[in-house]
Amino acid sequence: MHFDSFSDFLAMGGYSAYVWSAFGITFGAMMILLIVSIRQGSALLDNVNAKVERQARIDAAKDLENTL
Incomplete structure (x- = not known):
């Protein structure tokens, strides 16, 4: 996937809440x-x-x- 800017990358095409929470939960569990x-x-x-x-x-x- 191609992103035009870093903020677009963080937004993840409108799915940022799902994507970053999935990464966070996975990292926390690990x-x-x-x-x-x-x-x-x-x-x-x-x-x-x-x-x-x-x-x-x-x-x-x-x-x-x-020995006794």
Whole structure:
């Protein structure tokens, strides 16, 4: 599509409310998805690290048990 000026581009041939709201909603949804994914990834990593540390403490306790 060809636009004569930048204001014509922003007007989108009279459909600017639909076009720009669709872009805004899509961009907002993608940002929310990105933020939620990063938070869930961090929580999952924290959970895995806690399990690894717990297993290390259990293993260390078992080694101390065998020394008695």
